[in-house]
Amino acid sequence: MSNKVKIGISIGDINGIGLEVILKTLANNAILDYCIPIVYGHTKVASYHRKALGLPDLNFHIAASASAANPKKANMINCWEEDVKIELGSSTEIGGKYALLSLEKATEDLNSGEIDALVTAPINKFNIQSDTFKFPGHTEYLQQRSGGADVLMFLISEELKIGVVTGHIPIKDVATSITKENIVQKLKMINDSLKKDFWIEKPKIAVLGLNPHAGDNGLLGMEEQDIIIPAIHEAFDKGIICFGPYPADGFFGNGTFKQFDAVLAMYHDQGLVPFKTIAFSTGVNYTAGLKVVRTSPDHGTGYDIAGKNLADPTSFIEAIFAATHIVKNRREQESLLRGQLRSGGKIIETATDVKDDAN
Incomplete structure (x- = not known):
């Protein structure tokens, strides 16, 4: 056989x-x-x-x-x-x-x-x-x-691996779907997949902000202060090596993404636009979880x-x-x-x- x-x-x-x-x-x-x-x-x-x-x-x-x-x-x-x-x-x-x-x-x-x-x-x-x-x-x-029980849309390539907290939902529903529990869960799924599916022993994960400039310390939105930062701290306490939140524009524009094994974006286009720009012909959509x-x-x-x-x-x-x-x-x-x-x-x-x- x-x-x-x-x-x-x-x-x-x-x-x-x-x-x-x-x-x-x-x-x-x-x-x-x-x-x-x-x-x-x-x-x-x-x-x-x-x-x-x-x-x-x-x-x-x-x-x-x-x-x-x-x-x-x-x-x-x-x-x-x-x-x-x-x-x-x-x-x-x-x-x-x-x-x-x-x-x-x-x-x-x-x-x-x-x-x-x-x-x-x-x-x-x-x-x-x-x-x-x-x-x-x-x-x-x-x-x-x-x-x-839960799945992760995980876009993978040699250059970049990126998951999203919210997938195929209207943009008007994104902010209310961003919760600390959801972020921690998606970070866990990325972490587990990098270890189990890609054999990365100690993965390092970047987390993007939701608002422009990652909220500018609350000036452009409070989701980073109230939800995303506490989620990062909780995930880190659980043994997940994660950092952020990073403003999405500069993060990809200056190549910071290259310092991480994977990235967690808050919503579909925030993750898929840069991914397809960087790895359109070689990128793969993997359903983790x-x-x-x-x-x-x-x-x-x-x-x-x-x-x-x-x-x-x-x-x-x-x-x-x-x-x-x-x-x-x-x-x-x-x-x-x-x-x-x-x-x-x-x-x-x-x-x-x-x-x-x-x-």
């Missing part, structure tokens, strides 16, 4: 660039040295995209299930049988319907352990809405389906370039590598802990600095 990581891939919106970046990624056989890719979609839809884009032929192994995947080929699980109308570059109800069918089957296999990780191609958050999908995005859907592993590229459906053979697969490739890396790190950590238990030794801090109480 192959011990390579099984990576499930949901195809996203069939009218976007999801299948283009998937096909371009899997056209390079070198990817098979690292993982077993399993695409949840349909060969006819993939063939349509391949022909429309003029891409080289890619022969999928048709697998009846993830357990039947061929470790030496790119695999496809056909999630439906009927013909599908594809309208490249358009948001349609059909595009949302089949994106959800792919995601549902892949998530089912992820939760049952049939695959080791899931890489999701971009969906349209509007046309995918249905009786079974009433979520702002992948993150919230996977949290509910995987039973996660789940028992399962899920990553995605940090771009959207790309309707404006769909069908034009212009989509860059780099972020999708990085998402596959990140998922594979995290799964292997978790496996090695579990192996170390099992070895300690078998030897009768006390569980102490390992190379990943994982503690049995985890605060």
